[in-house]
Amino acid sequence: MITADSFPTPHLALRTNNAAKRADVHAFACLQAAVAEHMRVRLADEFERAGHDHAARIAYLHDLYADLIRWRWELEFDRARTGGDTVRPGYLLPADHGRYRLSLRAGGxxxxxxxxxxxxxxxxxxxxxxxxxxxxxxxxxxxxxxxxxxxxxxxxxxxxxxxxxxxxxxxxxxxxxxxxxxxxxxxxxxxxxxxxxxxxxxxxxxxxxxxxxxxxxxxxTADPDHADRMFTAALDLLAQAYLDHPDKALRAWQWARFLLYQSPRTKKGSDAVIRTFLVVVGAVVFGVPPVMERDADLRCMVLGQFHATDMFEDHRLLP
Structure with missing residues (x-):
């Protein structure tokens, strides 16, 4: 079962020293865990039905990613609708829920x-x-x-x-x-x-x-055409990992993590979507949920592929 333990709060999200406001930020992990567990059950069933059909598994992964984008957008939409559309501590501008489903190809x-x-x-x-x-x-x-x-x-x-x-x-x-x-x-x-x-x-x-x-x-961020190729390669790796030996599957999951952070799909919300997606897929592939490093996004954005592929918590995924 996926719990909030898979989603330690990124340091980048902690932009205040106010304890109450920090608690609100930490609570987001519970929302991630709830949707991730729901999606884990669904994806496990879909992958089992797909069997050796690689193309079907890729299609299910596309659907999962799209549904998580919609989930993240709905969270922001609901927050705005209830009067929460204000500038949060340490953020540049008021939240704009439309940007949570605006592609980088369209938005720059x-x-x-x-x-x-x-x-x-x-x-x-x-x-x-x-x-x-x-x-x-x-x-x-x-x-x-x-x-x-x-x-x-x-x-x-x-x-x-x-x-x-x-x-x-x-x-x-x-x-x-x-x-x-x-x-x-x-x-x-x-x-x-x-x-x-x-x-x-x-x-x-x-x-x-x-x-x-x-x-x-x-x-x-990368050129959209290059990002599309990276995203496609990431899903291909994850679809194949389901049938691979655990060691090979781990390398594929790690590689896909780097590629996904190099190819965010939307202007806002991509970090939460990528973290949730990787935990869901990892839980199905390995039978145990991954734990996302707090700075996984920054490692993949800054350090380069060689230094950003292997992360400390990854060892949990091997038998």
Missing amino acids: PNYDRIGAFGRLRDAAVWSPATRTFDGGLSTPASEIMEHYGEQAERRFAAEAPRADELVTTVTLPGGATLPGNRIVRGAAAREVAEHLYARIRARRADTGQVETGGDPMYCV
Whole structure:
């Protein structure tokens, strides 16, 4: 049975030091566990009926992923309908439930700022002159993003020391490679910040406290055509894993995890969808539910494929 234990709260979600507000964030794991257990029962039955029909298993995985996107959108829609559509601590803008089912192909790439920046600090104060949030107290979110900013700089030093853009090379089953997400800094990051500001303004959203100052660094999602190929490869790996020896199945599940984080489907909500999807599929393939690492998304976005594939909790899945 899948429980909330499979969904430790990501550090990035903890953007406040207020105990009551943190409790609300932690409670999301219970929602994930409830839908995951329901979907586990369904997928187990579907895979058993599919038998050796690989194409049928892939189709069931497509359906599962689409249903989880809809589940995440419905959660946000219900929250907005009950008056919860406000800016949450540490977030840039009010939640927009439509973006939880808007594809990146339609909505453009995601720009996720990493490194040290004030918006994730508790009680930071906005400075219009510098377009930064200053002061405040550190939070798990601010600390983890500083850590991954440092990791990104290490990658630059090792792979592209003089560049402002670092492209993640993604290897697919069969050996083909694709350009995955990009990490940008310096002039390239400032250009992204200006584009992000203009894009938010075009949505007629409030840009009064959009933090574009400081020394930004961003992760930029992959080209949609490449992302589609990565997503397709991930589902193929997971469909085959059902019939594989546990060791081989684990490698396939790990590989698929990296590919899914390199190919998010929607503008918002992808992390929760990917975590829930991987736990459901893992529970069916291995007979025990995986435990998602708190920073699985950031590892896959920042560290590169070699360093982001194997994670500590994965050993639980082997007999």
